[in-house]
Amino acid sequence: MLDDAARPVGSAGARDDHPVASVPACCRGVGPARAFETRGDPHLDRLLGLAADIADTPIAAISLIDGGREWLKGCGSFQGLAGFAQAPGACPHGLEADGAVIVHDALADPLRRSHSFVTGEAAVRFYAGVPLLGLGGDTLGWLAVADRLPRPAFSGRSRTRLRRLARIAAHLLEAGPTGAAGDHADDFLDATQFAVLISDDLGTITRANASCERLLGYEPGTMLGLNVRAIVPARFHGPHTAGMAAMVAGGTPRLAGKSVEVTAVRKDGSELPIELSLSSWRGGAGLAIGAVIRDISERRHRDARLLRLAHQDPRSGLPNRNRVVEELTAMQSSGGEAILLMLGVDGLRSANDSLGYAIGDALLEALSVRLTARLRSGALLARIQGDELAVLLPGRADPLEAQACAQSLVSACAEPxxxxxxxxxxGVAIGAALAPNHGTDAEEVLASADLALHQARRDGGRCFRLFEPVMRSAEAARRDLIDRLRIAAERQELELHYQPQVDLESGRICGAEALIRWRHPERGLLPPAEFLPAIESSVLALSVGWWTIDEACRQTAAWRAAGLPAGRVAVNLYAAQLRSGTLDAVVTEALERHGLGSADIEIEVTETIALRPDDSMLRPLRNLHESGVGIAFDDFGTGFASLSTLKRFPLTKLKIDRSFVRDILTDPFDAAIVKGLLDIGRGLGLSVIAEGIETAEQEAALLAMGCRLGQGFRYAKALEPDAFARRLAADACSLAEVEASETKQAS
Known part of the structure; x- marks a missing residue:
């Protein structure tokens, strides 16, 4: 379609009927003679194809004028096309104000209807030509399009794009790459993976390599002549135009030599993020602006994912602690107020442990939906860690509103x-803090709410506590206590005392419960209420728990070695020991080390521990039960354990809590509960022991109900090992006297 070389009119096919000397003065301005090498120029070939596409014409040509001779490069055999534009006397009948020549119907033009292009083989009826203007304003030639059909109009948009192509053509002719170096540069631009775009001082795209065309969705060559605004979002046209104007005026581009992340527009109108590196230079064709463009969509997606992960809990999809901190910080920075609730979810961890994380995640999702339904608009529900959630309520920091919201969330968990x-x-325990009342920054508010949550959990859970300054000092005291307990364990200040368990009918000791005490060097002997909660809530629980088992076995073996009739010793279990998964191995090793049998020790499991079992936690208990170690259920009925819990645990004994025994004579409900527990124990084949017996009347009532084992101050408080040994000896002596008396009577 396109000629491969410029052909001088004076050679084969030349036309001499319209010499340059006959061009009207208004169309002159031809500069000094110059030579243009256009042979095989792919850029001009592509540019002519674009011109034909823009005008939707079958004919497009570039006519070059050089020192009285005309040079042509174009479509078909249309030599002398510039002469058609510059026919003698033609200017008043087609010359536009911008220098373009538009002929809508050549047959209607008295100056052109007899032209050979109209009457001859070409049969041109429509013509549009734009002068190629050099830097000095001289006319280098014409960029023209033509058609064999007349046209009533030629749109302003098409004329504008044709004029842009003429500017590009002029630049290519005056300052385009020449020789091997230019060829190599073009080859490099088309081969590089980076998108490269070059425009002139008006923003007209003069070069776009293949990578740029692919990136922005354009067909090869179709970006030439477009204004760079075509790839700039409309909302940024104002800043873009101002920046271009500053560069043309000679200002230093602020982005020159820098990389900036902006948004580009593809041909189909979609947007994509790009990294843009700009540079500018002045050459023979004037100011040029170059841009190296990189698609950063993948990086943006990666960054967005990292940002999302930084602000979102991956398992639940809820906002995380970072998000709460940011929101709270923003509120406080603007002088706003807020309520922060910290929720400790009881049962979530056990669901993960016993049923797997898939069920645990589903539970968390369902819980989130249920809690969200109880929150007002604008509240933020987040997951802080593990089984702790948070609710951020922007607005007035009202303690009553905090309490009302907390109570609503607690009641939301009433149904399974x-x-x-x-x-x-x-179930949930909830602690609350008010901003800015309870913290000058977000972290302090979070810490205050966390302290309130710890207090709510220590108070039994399923309740609400508002932060009080005393909690901070109490927490500091608790940490000091844990540190001191660690030292106490190292110095062997912890010891076990033993409370007798008796047969109610005979009154003889049948066993004992090992209870921990702390012999403080300054304060003397401390009861467990003063330090046991600190042990249970710290990492000391495991080490102290293993020591308790070993010490109880050692002491029992010592009594046996002394000939004392020590019965089975019960040891209280910490939750950490059950979670460790090694309970059975530790107990078995302790029994073997001290030469005891499995029937010599009993493990007591509290109701709090029983609420969180899974197969991995129950397996050690089952193994111990099968080996003959006793398993007692302590405090049953005082919390939230159901009767089904008794089916799951491998139990040998059920303990009736002292709170039911205390008012057994005056409260018919307590009496009914005790009788019911005794019936359940008998039905399940478990021995039942009543704790907290203090009077003979209580003992008699229990005996009447069928209870055979008891423990309490009526028989003895927890005794030091030596004192308990004396009781064992006295009990053995009494038993010997009774047996001797019975033998004498029998004889």
């Missing part, structure tokens, strides 16, 4: 949550 075939029970 059905996850598949599993009806799962959860």
């Amino acid at each position: 949550i059905q996850v598949g075939d599993h009806p799962l029970h959860v």
Whole structure:
């Protein structure tokens, strides 16, 4: 379609009927003679194809004028096309104000209707030509399009794009690459993976390599002549135009030599993020602006994902602690107020442990939906860690509103949550802090709410506590206590005392419960209420728990070696010991080390521990039960354990809590509960022992109900090992006297 070389009119096919000397003065301005090498120029070939596409014409040509001779490069055999534009006397009949020549119908033009292009083989009826103007304003030639059909109009948009192409053509002719170096540069631009775009001082795209065309969705060559605004979002046209104007005026581009992340527009109108590196230079064709463009969509997606992960809990999809801190910080920075609730979810961890994380995640999702339904608009529900959630309520820091919201969330957990075939029970303990009352920054407010949550959990859970300054000092005291307990364990200041367990009918000792005491060097002997909660809530629970088992076995073996009739010794279990998964191995090793049998020790499990079991936690208990170690359920009925819990645990004994025994004579409900527990124990084949017996009347009532084992101050408080040994000896002596008396009477 396109000629491969410029052809001088004076050679084969030349036309001499319109010499340059006959061009009207208004169309002159031709500069000094110059030579243009255009042979095989792919850029001009592409540019002519674009011109034909823009005008939707079958004919497009570039006519070059050089020192009285005309040079042509174009479509078909249309030599002398510039002469058609510059026919003698033609200017008043087609010359536009911008120098373009538009002929809508050549047959209607008295100056052109007899032209050979109209009457001859070409049969041109429509013509549009734009002068190629050099830097000095001289006319280098013409960029023209033509058609064999007349046209009533030629749109302003098409004329504008044709004029842009003429500017590009002029630049290519005056300052385009020449020789091997230019060829190599073009080859490099088309081969590089980076998108490269070059425009002139008006923003007209003069070069776009293949990578740029692919990136922005353009067909090869179709970006030439466009204004760079075509790839700039409309909302940024104002800043873009101002920046271009500053560069043309000679200002230093602020982005020159820098990389900036901006948004580009593809041909289809979609947007994509790019990294743009700008540079500018002045050459023979004037100011040029170059841009190296990189698609950063993948990086943006990666950054967005990292940002999302930084502000979102990956398992639940809820906002995380970082998000709460940012929101709270923003509120406080603007002088706003807020309520922060910290929720400790009881039952979530056990669901993960016993049923797997898939069920645990489903439970968390269902719980989030249920809690969100109880929150007002604008509240933020987040997951802080593990089984702790947070609710941020922007607005007035009102303690009453905090309490009302907390109570609503607590009641939301009253009914079980059905996850598949599993009806799962959860409960929440809630601590609250007010911003800015309880903290000058977000971290301090979070810490205050966390302290309130710890207090709510220590108070039994399923309740609400508002932060008080005393909690901070109490927490500091608790940490000091834990540090001191660690030292106490190292110095062997912890010791076990033993409270007798008796047969109610005979009054003889049948066992003992080992209870921990702390012999403080300054304060003397401390009861467990003063330090046991600190042990249970710290990492000391495991080490102290293993020591308790070993010490109880050692002492029992010592009594046996002394000939004392020590019965089975019960040892209280910490939750950390059950979670460790090694309970059975530790107990078995302690029994073997001290030469005891499995029937010599009993493990007591509290109701709090029983609420969180899974197969991995129950397996050690089952192993111990099968080996003959006793398993007692302590404090049953005082919390939230159900009767089904008794079915799951491998129990040998059920302990009736002292709170039911205390008012057994005056409260018919307590009496009914005790009788019911005795019936359940008998029905399940468990021995039952009543704690907290203090009077003979209580003992008699229990005996009448069928209770055979008891423990309490009526028989003895917890005794030091030596004192307990004396009781064992006295009990053995009494038993010997009774047996001797019975033998004498029998004889």
